[in-house]
Amino acid sequence: MKKERLRVTGMTCAACARAVERSVSKVAGVFGVHVNLATEKVEVEYDTAELAEIKEAITKAGYQVVEAEAGQSVLREQEMKEKEQKSLWTRFLLAAVFTIPLFYIAMGPMVGLPLPAWLHPDRQPLNFALSQLVLVLPVLIAGHRFYTIGFGKLFQRAPNMDSLIAIGTSAAFIYGVYAVFQITAGHPEYAHELYFESAGMIITLIMLGKYLESVSKAKTSAAIKKLMGLAPKTATVLREGKEVEIPVAEVVVGEIVLVKPGEKIPVDGEVIEGHTAVDESMLTGESIPVEKVVGSTVTGASINLNGRIKFRATKVGKDTVLAQIIKLVEEAQGSRAPIAKLADIIAGHFVPVVILIAIFSGLAWYLAGMSVVFALTIFITVLVIACPCALGLATPTAIMVGTGKGAEFGVLIKSGEALETAHRLQTIVLDKTGTITEGKPQVTDLLVTGEIDQDELLRLAASAEKGSEHPLGTAIVKEAEARELELWPVESFTALPGYGIEVALAGKSILLGNKKLLTERGINITLQAESDRLAEEGKTPMFIAVDHQLAGIIAVADVLKPSSKRAIAQLRRMGLEVVMLTGDNRRTAEAIARQVGIKRVLAEVLPQDKADAIKIIQAEGVKVAMVGDGINDAPALAQADIGIAIGSGTDIAMESADIVLIKSDLRDVVAAIQLSKSTIRNIKQNLFWAFAYNTIGIPVAAGLLYLFGGPLLNPMIAAGAMALSSVSVVTNALRLRGFRPVFDH
Numbered sequence: 085m086k087k088e089r090l091r092v093t094g095m096t097c098a099a100c101a102r103a104v105e106r107s108v109s110k111v112a113g114v115f116g117v118h119v120n121l122a123t124e125k126v127e128v129e130y131d132t133a134e135l136a137e138i139k140e141a142i143t144k145a146g147y148q149v150v151e152a153e154a155g156q157s158v159l160r161e162q163e164m165k166e167k168e169q170k171s172l173w174t175r176f177l178l179a180a181v182f183t184i185p186l187f188y189i190a191m192g193p194m195v196g197l198p199l200p201a202w203l204h205p206d207r208q209p210l211n212f213a214l215s216q217l218v219l220v221l222p223v224l225i226a227g228h229r230f231y232t233i234g235f236g237k238l239f240q241r242a243p244n245m246d247s248l249i250a251i252g253t254s255a256a257f258i259y260g261v262y263a264v265f266q267i268t269a270g271h272p273e274y275a276h277e278l279y280f281e282s283a284g285m286i287i288t289l290i291m292l293g294k295y296l297e298s299v300s301k302a303k304t305s306a307a308i309k310k311l312m313g314l315a316p317k318t319a320t321v322l323r324e325g326k327e328v329e330i331p332v333a334e335v336v337v338g339e340i341v342l343v344k345p346g347e348k349i350p351v352d353g354e355v356i357e358g359h360t361a362v363d364e365s366m367l368t369g370e371s372i373p374v375e376k377v378v379g380s381t382v383t384g385a386s387i388n389l390n391g392r393i394k395f396r397a398t399k400v401g402k403d404t405v406l407a408q409i410i411k412l413v414e415e416a417q418g419s420r421a422p423i424a425k426l427a428d429i430i431a432g433h434f435v436p437v438v439i440l441i442a443i444f445s446g447l448a449w450y451l452a453g454m455s456v457v458f459a460l461t462i463f464i465t466v467l468v469i470a471c472p473c474a475l476g477l478a479t480p481t482a483i484m485v486g487t488g489k490g491a492e493f494g495v496l497i498k499s500g501e502a503l504e505t506a507h508r509l510q511t512i513v514l515d516k517t518g519t520i521t522e523g524k525p526q527v528t529d530l531l532v533t534g535e536i537d538q539d540e541l542l543r544l545a546a547s548a549e550k551g552s553e554h555p556l557g558t559a560i561v562k563e564a565e566a567r568e569l570e571l572w573p574v575e576s577f578t579a580l581p582g583y584g585i586e587v588a589l590a591g592k593s594i595l596l597g598n599k600k601l602l603t604e605r606g607i608n609i610t611l612q613a614e615s616d617r618l619a620e621e622g623k624t625p626m627f628i629a630v631d632h633q634l635a636g637i638i639a640v641a642d643v644l645k646p647s648s649k650r651a652i653a654q655l656r657r658m659g660l661e662v663v664m665l666t667g668d669n670r671r672t673a674e675a676i677a678r679q680v681g682i683k684r685v686l687a688e689v690l691p692q693d694k695a696d697a698i699k700i701i702q703a704e705g706v707k708v709a710m711v712g713d714g715i716n717d718a719p720a721l722a723q724a725d726i727g728i729a730i731g732s733g734t735d736i737a738m739e740s741a742d743i744v745l746i747k748s749d750l751r752d753v754v755a756a757i758q759l760s761k762s763t764i765r766n767i768k769q770n771l772f773w774a775f776a777y778n779t780i781g782i783p784v785a786a787g788l789l790y791l792f793g794g795p796l797l798n799p800m801i802a803a804g805a806m807a808l809s810s811v812s813v814v815t816n817a818l819r820l821r822g823f824r825p826v827f828d829h
Contacts, residue, residue, distance in 0.1 A: 085115070088135060089415075090126045093164075094147040094233065097121070097245035098427075098476025099435045103237070107145035111137050122301060122480035123417055146236055169298045176291040179226040183281075183288040186219040190281035209275035213264045216280040224257065227287035243435040245473055249290060251439070252467035256283040256799070259460055277457050279464075286468055286803035293807020297473075300814035301481065303821070311410050311491065314367075314385035319350035322394075332400075339397045343388045351384045352404045353395035360391030367405065367494065367746060412496045412744070416487040417480075421500035423767055424479035427774070434475070438782070442466035445786040461799060465785040469802035470778060473810040478770035481817035486763035489823050494731070494746035495756045502742035505726050506760035508707050512655055512753065513698060513720075515712035516666035516676060519730055520652075520750070521642040523713070525555050527563035528623055529639035531614055539569060541636045545628055547572040548587040548594045552579070556624060556640045584626070595629040602627050602634065611637050622675025649680045651750035654828045656681065658757065661706075665689060665697055665720070691716030695723040711753055728753060755825035762823050770813045777809045 095101055101119035104126060108117045113133030119126050128138055139149045150164070189212070192199050205212040224231075227249075234250030237243050256279035266274040319332050322340040332350045335341065340356070343349050349362065361373035364386040373389055376382055382395055384404045401407065446463035450456065483500045490497050497503045517523050530538040546564030549557030550571055564571065575588040583604070584597015595601060602609055607629050609615070615637060618625045623641040627634065652662050663684045666673050673687035686697050698720050701708050710717070710724035721727030721740040729741035730748045745752040781802070790796045 085129055085131050088128050088130070088138070090128070090139070090142070091124055091150040092119075092126050092142055092147050093124060093150055095119070095121055095124060096233065097435075097473045099242070099244040100147070100237075101476060102433075103145050103240075103242040103244070104142055104147060106242075107141045108138055111141050114138065120417075120480050121476040122484055145242070146233070146240060165298070165302060169295065169302065172291065172295040172298055175226045176288065176295050179223045179284070179288040179291055182219045182222045183284045186216055186223070186284045187281050189215055189219070190278065205275040206272075209267050209272040210264075212275050213260075213267050213278055216278055217260065217264060220257065220260070220280040220284045223284040223287050224253070227253075227291060230287065230290075243439060245435065247435060248438060248467045248470060249286065252442075252464040252799070253283040253286050255460060256280070256286070256464055259457075279460070282464065282799045285800040286464075289800070289803040289807050293804075293811055296807075296811045297477075297814055300811060300818060301477075303818055311406065311413065314348075315406055316348040316350050316385070320344075335397055335400050337397055337400055340394055341397055342392070342394050343382075344392050345388060345390050347388050349382050349384055349386050349388055349395075351397050352399035353382055353397045355380045355382060355393050355395045358391055358393035360393050361389045363387040363389055367409070409491060409496060409746075412498055413487055413491045416496075416498050416500065416503070417484040421479055421483055421504040421767065423504055423764065423771075424500075427475045427478060427771055430475065434470070434778075438467065438470040441470075441782060441786065449787060458796075461796065462785070462787050464799045465797050465802045466782060468799055469781040469785040469797070469806050474774035474777060474813045475771075477810055477813050477817075478774045479767050481814050482763055482766045482770060482820060485817050485820040486759060486766070486823075489820055490756065490759050493752070493755055493759075493825060495752050495759065496744040496746065497756065497759070498742055498744070502726055503760050503763055505707065506709070506743070506757050507764045509660060509709050509726060509757060510706040511661045511663060511701055511708045513663045513665050513701065513708060513710045513724065514652075514682075514750070515710075515717050515720075516664055516668055516673060517642055518713040518748070519711055520648045520664065520676060520680060521644055523642060525559040525624075525640045525642050527559055527638060528641045528643065529618060530636065531611055531639075532636040533610060533634055536630070536635050538636075539567065541628060542567065542638065543569045543571065544589070544592070544594055544630065544635070545596055545626070545638055547574060547589050548577075548585060548596050550574065551577050552585060556626060557585075559640045560626075560638060592630050593632070595632075596626060599625075599627060602629055605629070605632065607632055607634055610634055619671060620675060622672045622679070624672075644676070644679060645748065645750065647749050647751050650828065651754055652680045652682060654751075654754050655757075657828065658754070660757075663701065665694060665710075667691060667694075667716070692719070695719035698723040709753070711750070713748070728756065751825075751827055754827065758825050759823060763820060766817060766820055770816055773816070774809070774813060777805075781805065 092104060095104065098121060101121045104119050105117045108114055108126065108128060111133050114128060114130045116129035117126065126142065130138065142149050188197065189199065189203060193205055202208050202211055203215060230246045230249045231254070234244070234246030238247045260278050260280040260283070263274040263277050316332060318329050319335050320327050320329050320342045321335060322342065327342060335351050341350060341353060355376050355378050357378065359375070359377045362376050362382060363373050364383060367383060367386060376393065383406070385406045399405070442463050445466055446459040449462050450459035483503060486503055487497050514520055530541060532538055532541050542560070542564050546561045546569065549560050551574060572590045578586040580586060580597065580601065583601040584595065587594045587596070595605060599609065599615065609627070611634065615625045618637070618639045623639040626638045626640060628636050628638065655662050661684065662682050663686065664673060664677050664682045665686045667689055668687060670687040673685050677685045689697050694717065698708055698710055702725070707725045709726040709728055710720045711728040711730065712721055713730035718740040721729060726743060727741040728743045728745060731744060731746040743756050785797050785802055787796060
């Protein structure tokens with residue numbers, strides 16, 4: 085199965101999106117089509133179909149596929165949208181220049197505004213009519229696209245919003261021309277039945293609405309522009325022993341890159357010389373600088389604050405973290421949320437229904453004894469006020485802003501479906517190691533007996549473990565290095581699997597391991613109560629005997645992340661059940677669970693059984709999110725309703741996830757759920773107003789108020805309302821740009 089995303093221009097409303105979907109879905113070998121009106125993207129899933137056939141189907145439907153050079157699609161799209169925006173503004177200004185005098189001449193006499201005698205409708209009706217005809221023509225030319233596209237779609241039997249505008253304004257213009265002929269034939273009363281100002285005003289107002297909509301839509305993709313702007317343009321590399329400045333695109337994997345204080349890091353890599361602090365806030369949302377030393381990884385687009393470093397490039401171009409983030413955000417912004425399905429179906433059938441309503445309403449009033457002008461007013465007003473744009477934009481604009489906002493906080497939501505599902509979660513399942521805990525064992529306690537002090541005990545243990553690769557031994561060595569303790573050379577080393585190690589060093593015999601090791605060697609354990617306490621706290625006690633006498637205990641534990649307890653407490657306050665799922669032994673797992681306030685623990689679960697554990701929870705009828713970071717979490721992430729990968733995790737875990745948290749912070753699970761709730765609330769508001777607007781607007785335009793003694797809606801007011809409906813939906817979506825996650829303290 086192949087997937088392709090194409091940029092398609094010429095779509096103006098949801099009816100256009102529906103037409104493209106219908107046309108492409110008819111191509112043999114196409115399995116799925118999704119059109120996003122806000123991003124102008126068409127996503128196609130296919131196997132046996134040819135891409136050329138798919139493009140031809142889009143062209144036959146009356147739209148254009150825009151080709152972009154590899155790696156330049158986003159930049160080129162941005163340039164094209166800016167060019168289109170300028171064109172819309174220019175055409176609006178041209179229309180406005182002629183519409184203002186047209187409106188003054190047409191409406192002035194009705195409200196007592198002065199007109200020269202040679203233009204007055206009662207004295208010179210033909211001049212009055214011809215001046216309006218001359219002024220409206222440039223306006224219609226400025227809005228020619230409404231007619232070329234609108235009538236084109238009508239003849240293709242796939243009418244869209246442009247068709248409504250084209251039919252309505254053409255009817256007004258043609259009737260106006262008819263009135264001019266009647267005046268020349270000696271019927272001056274027709275000077276009061278001209279419709280040129282309605283045609284001109286409708287075109288001008290809708291062009292203004294389209295311009296404002298394009299400006300607002302440009303803001304919805306601000307997150308992508310911001311991310312793209314982070315990448316530096318050049319990099320300083322070492323070539324043949326010399327420092328050379330080259331474009332970032334030319335950096336190759338394995339090359340040595342130099343970064344001075346204050347410069348942006350150009351690509352991802354591993355530090356090989358120097359130390360510094362790096363500001364990674366633009367990628368992670370975390371404001372505290374991160375220390376970088378030899379062996380640390382650095383990420384492209386982060387800022388080197390105070391030290392000169394050299395690093396080896398490990399990922400360049402489209403493989404960098406920044407490029408992957410941009411790709412994820414782009415794909416999410418182009419995706420569809422299930423909540424939009426009903427609106428898409430209605431919008432797809434909307435225009436033909438509106439045309440029928442307009443014809444029926446006009447005819448009904450005419451047959452009821454009203455004048456042709458009255459019936460024409462009804463016909464035009466219904467066509468103009470009914471616009472499916474707001475319906476088509478309600479969901480995608482909110483998703484664009486919501487996913488972009490998430491990226492700013494280091495929360496990457498990979499699809500509209502994930503964004504929607506997150507607000508309905510009831511159970512959060514957390515992996516223990518690397519998710520709740522740091523995933524790196526650390527020395528937590530040093531207990532000594534007799535005359536030996538803590539540093540001496542640690543030095544003996546670290547010297548003994550120096551040759552070991554066991555994670556607990558590594559933690560002891562790191563603690564000794566952190567305290568800058570000098571280690572002794574090992575004279576002999578024997579690993580005792582399942583027990584520990586036996587080592588000779590500095591003329592002493594050292595035993596380091598579990599309780600069983602000391603018991604078998606007949607060594608008296610005097611710290612039994614302390615050992616039990618440490619185990620109850622989820623720590624692993626390691627006993628040290630020197631020359632067959634117990635010298636002390638070193639406790640090692642995978643410590644909690646600083647934010648885990650607060651994040652879990654907040655998730656529970658939000659009404660979510662929190663479950664721990666781990667392969668670790670039950671005693672350790674329950675000790676950690678007690679510390680963070682988790683009541684339900686699934687321990688000693690084998691990696692291959694984790695997905696089954698998720699299925700069991702789902703069988704309780706709840707929506708489940710799985711949060712994990714390792715390869716063994718990937719099946720469970722895929723099985724859950726929402727898979728959430730911790731950013732420090734493996735690539736395979738991130739591939740399986742629906743949401744990726746760039747920081748390894750459980751508070752971002754809270755942020756993701758809050759963002760989901762805010763975005764879905766925004767979408768529901770947009771859909772409500774889009775439906776309400778048409779539900780109220782169409783009957784009023786059809787003369788419902790007039791039927792009960794109220795006013796008749798003017799087509800120009802209808803045009804203004806229609807133009808503003810789309811702008812209001814996009815503007816409401818833009819309110820999400822103010823979203824900030826709220827964390828309890």
